[in-house]
Amino acid sequence: MSQLDAVTSHHGGGLPANADVVVVGAGITGASIAHHLARRGVSVVVIEQSRHHAAGATGRSGGMVRAYDPDPVTGELALPSLAAYRDAGCWASGRAPLHAVGAVTADHPVQGSALREAAGQINGALSASAHVVADQDEVAGIRLAGGVALVEPEAGWVDPAEVTADWLAQARVDGAVVCHGIRVRQVEARGRRPMVVTDAGTVSAGAVVAAVGPWASDPVPGLRPASPVRSRSIQVSIVERRPPAPPHATFVDLRTGLYAKPVGSDRTLLGMPHLLWDSPVDSPPEPAHAQATVAALTVHFPWLTTATQLSTVRGADAYVSPGGQAPGLLSGTGVPHVWCVRGWNGGGVKTAPEAGRRAAEACLADAFSDIA
Structure with a gap:
């Protein structure tokens, strides 16, 4: 089995009981976040409801990447992201x-x-x-x-599924656990830690970040973003x-x-x-x-x-949602230490390398901010 094929080998069992950060969603942005966190020595668990990665918007994206975007927020992230896509290292x-x-x-x-x-x-x-x-x-x-x-x-352009697989492979080499075929049922606060309740067990986390794309429009309890999607x-x-x-x-x-x-x-x-x-x-x-x-x-x-x-x-x-306040990179959910990645209006692939890096830094700071 190749390193890239290995990202789809974990189906179900062996869900860890604890993690510094739980990433919900194994699309391109979730994979980028997990990669950057694991590279920094953080214990990461990625939970994906489908049996394979990039199963949602990522796998159906055109994958076009360029530095320019009329939205300055997107353009700021797209510029270094294009540089990363060009860098074989x-x-x-x-x-x-x-x-x-x-x-x-x-x-x-x-x-x-x-x-x-x-x-x-x-x-x-x-x-x-x-x-x-x-x-x-x-x-x-x-x-x-x-x-x-x-x-x-x-x-x-890039192949979004290929990019996602590469980042998940790197995350696993750096110690992350990537779980497919597991559905998150709810996220709740227990004491000072968020608890991720799934159909395969419960994970106690320092922080949780949901990168679920259009599924954020109908979130599970505890993952509802502050700005409706x-x-x-x-x-x-x-x-x-x-x-x-x-x-x-x-x-x-x-x-x-x-x-x-x-x-x-x-x-x-x-x-x-x-x-x-x-x-x-x-x-x-x-x-x-x-x-x-x-x-x-x-x-x-x-x-x-x-x-x-x-x-x-x-x-x-x-x-x-029209009329809603445009969120920053991460939007609160009402549960302490639980975040949702902003909706990208179709620009997730173009911004994923830099968005993942910045989101990882924010999660890293949050996961240890007040956890004993």
């Missing part, structure tokens, strides 16, 4: 997971100066070659259909890219929300906002939306008129 596999196909972010012309400022910041931090193009019909295999675009040649549907399709269709960078159009990324040498993932709130995470795909997605993206990829649609995947992302 950060990964148990010994290679960087980033597929550096480039990234193109399109926006309205009025945003040109903001994009140029962002390009300067990216280049200063990463010694990169980000730049802005305007009045150009096509860049990196993508028709721009007007507007301006920030081009990041050093960005691209809603789930919003996502749906992506994979199409076959046949010659003479050119290779292309990852693409996000901030004007419309359309996005696309290459998947290997002959396939492309396509996405379009799917504005359905609070639908079940495992709802079946909608063929009409898949067809509308292909039609909408044809203006940017004319070869889609003859492309074969191969598959469609439905999932969900976590969002702060």
